[in-house]
Structure formats: structure tokens, C-alpha cells
Amino acid sequence: MIRTFLALNLPIDVRKQISNWQGYFRDYNVDGLKWVATENLHVTLQFAGDIRESDLPDLIDFLGNEIEGKSSVQLTDAKIDIIPGKLPRIIWIKYRNQQTDMAKLVKKFRNKLNESGYTTDNKPLSYHVTLARIKKRLPEYFVQKILTTELKMSDFVAEDITLYRSILRPEGPVYEALAEYKLKKE
Numbered sequence: 001m002i003r004t005f006l007a008l009n010l011p012i013d014v015r016k017q018i019s020n021w022q023g024y025f026r027d028y029n030v031d032g033l034k035w036v037a038t039e040n041l042h043v044t045l046q047f048a049g050d051i052r053e054s055d056l057p058d059l060i061d062f063l064g065n066e067i068e069g070k071s072s073v074q075l076t077d078a079k080i081d082i083i084p085g086k087l088p089r090i091i092w093i094k095y096r097n098q099q100t101d102m103a104k105l106v107k108k109f110r111n112k113l114n115e116s117g118y119t120t121d122n123k124p125l126s127y128h129v130t131l132a133r134i135k136k137r138l139p140e141y142f143v144q145k146i147l148t149t150e151l152k153m154s155d156f157v158a159e160d161i162t163l164y165r166s167i168l169r170p171e172g173p174v175y176e177a178l179a180e181y182k183l184k185k186e
Contacts, residue, residue, distance in 0.1 A: 001050035001051065001052060001053075002050065002051050002052075002053055002056065002165050002178075003049065003050050003051075003165065003166045003167070003168070004048040004049070004050075004051050004056075004163060004164060004165055004166065004178065005044060005045075005046065005047045005048055005163075005164050005166060006044075006045040006046045006048065006063070006106075006109060006161065006162075006163050006164075007042035007043055007044055007045055007161070007162055007164060008042065008043035008045060008073060008075075008102075008127075008158035008160070008161055009042060009043075009158060009159075009160040009161070009162055010041055010042060010043065010129070010156070010158070011156050011157075011158075011159075013154065013156075014153070014154060014156045015038060015041050017153055017154060018038075018041055018093065018129055018131070018153075019038040019041070021080075021093075021131070021151065021153075022035055022036075022038075022131050022132070025091075025131070025132075025145075025146065028142055028145070030138060030139060030142050031136065032134060032135045032136030032137070032138065033091070033132045033133070033134060033135065033138075034132060034133045034135055034172070035131065035132045036130050036131060036132060036133075037172055039175075040172075040173065040175055041129055041130075042129065042162075042164075042175075043075065043095070043127050043128065043129055043158060044128060044129075044130070045102060045105075045106050045109075045125065045161070046106050046109055046110065046120070046125075047121065048109075048113055048118070048120070048163075049118060049119075049120070051113075051118065055116055056178065058116075059112065059113075059116075059163070060163060060178065060179040062109075062112050063109065063161075063163060063179065063181060064179070064181060066105055066108055066109070067105065067161055067181040067183070068181075069184060070101050070102075070105065070183050070184060071099065071101060071183060071184050071186055072157045072158060072159045072183040072184065072185055072186055073097060073099060073101075073102055073127075073157065073158040073183065074097060074098070074099065074155065074156075074157050075095035075096070075097055075127055075155060075156055075157075075158060076095060076096050076097070076155040077095065077096040077155070078093050078094070078095055078151045078153035078155075079093070079094050079151065080092070080093050080094075080131075080146055080147075080149055080151050081093075081094055081146075081147070082134075082138075082143060082146055082147065088134050088138065088143075089133065089134050090130055090132070090133055090134065091130075091131045091132045091134065091146060092128040092129060092130050092131055093128060093129045093131060093151065093153070094126060094127065094128045095127040095128065095129075096127070097127050102125065102127075103124075103125045106125050110122065157185075157186075158183070159182065159183050159185060160180060160181065160182060160183065161180070161181045161183065162177050162178075162179070162180045162181070163177070163178045163179045163180075164176065164177060164178060165177075165178050
């Protein structure tokens with residue numbers, strides 16, 4: 001089985017901005033946070049979970065056909081948040097997007113996975129970049145600092161989608177591209 005997810009790739013300048021914000025919050029030296037490595041930053045579209053290797057070629061072809069001709073994705077209004085509220089597990093940056101193409105693509109991808117016998121989460125698509133995973137309760141001052149910080153982040157256009165393999169290691173995950181797809185520039 002191969003652990004997989006579908007994601008939008010970040011432009012280099014946006015990845016650098018996000019990494020700088022991580023550094024700003026990391027300077028608080030709060031225990032219980034596992035920061036996402038800069039090279040692993042991405043906008044999650046759909047976590048697919050463990051996929052049989054024999055199903056990968058069909059999924060890769062399916063995505064290629066579905067993504068062909070789709071427009072690049074404009075992401076705006078970056079806001080930092082901690083989710084979920086009561087027992088937080090993730091610090092993320094959430095973006096807005098007015099287009100419907102990606103939501104339709106994700107729905108089709110979920111349907112394809114379900115038809116192939118996989119169970120998917122059916123949460124609404126939320127364009128986000130995970131900054132850190134929370135391993136234990138955070139100090140209230142730090143939670144308030146995060147929730148009241150105004151991010152000055154650039155809006156950006158995502159032009160690439162990748163189906164990734166996630167290899168879990170004790171020092172952190174390693175992501176390998178299984179298939180990469182170009183979106184149409186506007």
C-alpha cells in the first residue's frame with residue numbers, strides 16, 4: 001500500500017514567506033509542536049490514504065484526464081488559524097478561492113477512490129497549508145498570539161497539481177511525486 005494525497009504546489013516565493021512565518025512562531029520555543037519542513041509545504045486538496053500499488057496507474061490516468069485543460073488556481077486572503085477549536089491539532093494558513101473547478105475535481109477524485117473500494121473523508125474542500133501539528137496542549141498566550149496575528153501574505157496562483165506519496169519516518173515524512181500535472185495559465 002502506498003500512502004497518497006493530492007496537492008497544489010506552492011510557488012517558491014510563497015513557500016519562503018510561509019517558512020518565514022513558521023520561523024517567527026518557532027522563535028516562541030513552545031513545546032508540543034511538530035513544524036512542517038519547508039520542502040513539504042503544499043496546499044492539500046485530498047488525502048487519499050493507503051492505495052494499492054496496482055491501482056495507481058488507473059488513478060494517475062484518471063487525474064490526468066480530469067486535470068487537462070483546468071485553469072490555474074487563484075488563492076487569496078491568507079489567514080492563520082488553529083483547528084479544530086476545542087482540542088486543536090493543526091496550525092494552518094487558510095486561503096480563499098472563488099473558482100469551482102478544483103472542488104469539482106476533488107469530488108470526482110473522491111468518487112473514483114470510492115468506486116475503487118477506498119474510503120475517503122468527505123469534508124468540504126478547504127485550501128490550506130499546514131504549518132505545524134500540535135502534539136500537546138499549547139499555552140494560552142501562544143494560542144492568542146497565533147489567532148491575533150495578521151498575516152501579510154501574497155495572494156498567488158497555483159499552476160501545478162501533484163499526486164504525492166507520503167513516506168512516514170521518525171524524523172518526519174518524506175513526499176515523493178508520483179505524478180505531476182500542469183494547470184492552464186490564465
